[in-house]
Amino acid sequence: MVGVDTHAAQHHYAAVNAATGEVHADQSFPVSSLGLAVAIHWATEFAPADRLLFAIEGAGNYGRQLALALLEKGIQACDVKPQLRKGSSANKSDRLDAITAALAVLRVDTAHLNRPKSPAQANVELQILIAARRDIERRSLSLRNSLNALVRRHDLGIVGGKTLRLSQIREFADIEPRNVLEAEATRLAREYLHQATNMRSIHKSLTEIIESLAPGLLDIFGVGPASAAVVLEAYSHHGRVRSEAAFAALAGTSPLLEASGIHSRHRLNPYGNRQLNRAINTVAISRTLTDPRTKDYIQRRTAEGLTPRNIRRMLRRYITRELYKYLRANLVEA
Template sequence: MDPHKRSATIEIINDTGSVLAVGRYGTDKTGYAEMLTAGRKFQNRVWAVEGSNGIGRHIARRLVHDGETVLDVPAKLSAQVRVFATGNGRKTDPVDAHSVAMAALHSPNLRRVETDPELVMLGMLADRRDELGRARTQTVNRLHRLLLELFPGGAKKFLSAMQARALVATIKPRDPVGKTRRRLTVELIAELEGIDRKIKAADAELRQLVTDRGSTLMDLHGIGPSSAARLLADVGDIHRFRDRNRFASWNGTAPLDASSGEQQRHRLSRAGNRRINRVLHVMAVVQLRHRTTGRAYFDARKSAGKTSMEAMRSLKRQLSNVIFRRMLADQRRREKASPGGHSGTTLDSSVTGLTPHTDPSEKPLPGPANTQANPTPAGVS
């Protein structure tokens, strides 16, 4: 399937790649029912949807809800198939649907789409929390602009609504322009107070949901309720990653091999899940602001000749390992506590006592399969 907001183009092929049917359907109730009927004419069917975490998410979840088996085909994978198949990368909806179908036919390790109501809810609330954060930043920026015009030199950089209100109370302009400016400033302060209340409520709700799910991500230094919710929602089942190197490649913290001949070098990866990469960046920044083992690791890397940016990238790679171990331990504990299992001692996911080293943490490519937690983890807290 090549999905769009209001339409979806499907191509049905058999296990030899022969095209059996092609169709274009609307994504409204009627069009979806027609598409589902067309697909259910074939036994042992599997739906391959391009971008099930993006534009195809709405229709992929509807299919899963209706009991269908759905695979997620990354857009980059289908794009590669399209280029090699046609030779010119010509892009139409039927060509895209054929590329998605062929990519699914010849790719054995595609992720199966599953819907966990708790994770869907966490993702929605994490999105809302991010929106509130952006709205607060925009409001504070507008407030600073007005305060700069009201007070010589403006206000301090990190300004709370209470501090802004106390500052505005000290000035009483007499001219019409000044009075208007002050009124607008008071209105922005009221907006900021409202956003702060919503952020506080959102954080409390996310904290409760993350805790109820049995996650201990918030115990890590630099991971708050919204970051933990984002990790849980976007990662889903941590077992889908063969090892920590696969996880690092997915979140964009694993460097890319750019070696040529005798020159051995790596470059920054700008691929991967950028939202999770941002979570790791915020976690690293928070750790650098305090006396943590993360700060000690960063200083050790700089002492070894790394630049600040290179040391930061190494730290983010280490933090990716820490999060992977923690989520793996949480998942195993959750599985043992589920019906049919029992609670018990979990694998050690402690991340204290950093021993800086670079061998496994800076591998640009995934290594051998290994989902066991390191008995003596060199993590960062």
């Protein structure tokens, strides 16, 4: 058993006897291809590779490269959550954290270990595109806000309402600037349109990957490329989410019971993957505005005396169930 305390520059490893809990040795190695290879070789001095288990604290973060290197060599690895120490006087060191990671796994049945999975190329590309889309979304919002503020504070010959229309932004991009004010407006407009072009390109790439991983997912009412990509990233692969209820908990759409005295009700879940929760909420809003079946459902529930908040909660829970069942039946794994 090898416990690993991960960091950005170097990892600390502790070789622990799985039968007795005795610490054989501990050592730090740099986070590089050579450093990881040396660390793995160091670990094989205490046990054959087929009998080793690496307990990595943060296998999905700083320890991701180590986990992938182990998977390539066929060596077992599992993810360990950081172990909280009670009391302000508790000792803290990389060596103790590595040992604690190993000892934490000794108390867990091997069937319940959280084992990292080598991602398919399509899943890696999906994660990259989602991150790029979020970055473009933030930049576009900042550019549009700056352009709106410029129009409100200065006379540029366009009467701006609450926000500029896309046609008005194109007008700014097409003008030949005669002064600093117009030059800045033109720069913001052209950069905004450039980001819009990048966004369309990302949506096209997302659509291609989504269709290859889950054919027909985009045909579900209200599900667009951005929402589908986040859902696929969260679901990842068969086996990551053990049940539909677990997927709802991950999405933060599982109801939480709130009971006190004679009052008993369910409330919104503030936990889980908030990006996934936002994606499901986007689907719910789209259906609320445009889907006849959803409108009928809302009218029926309103007539029964439910509040709009409870109706939204139930609608998001239904969408979560629908998406889980679809992915379980149709997800294509490489």
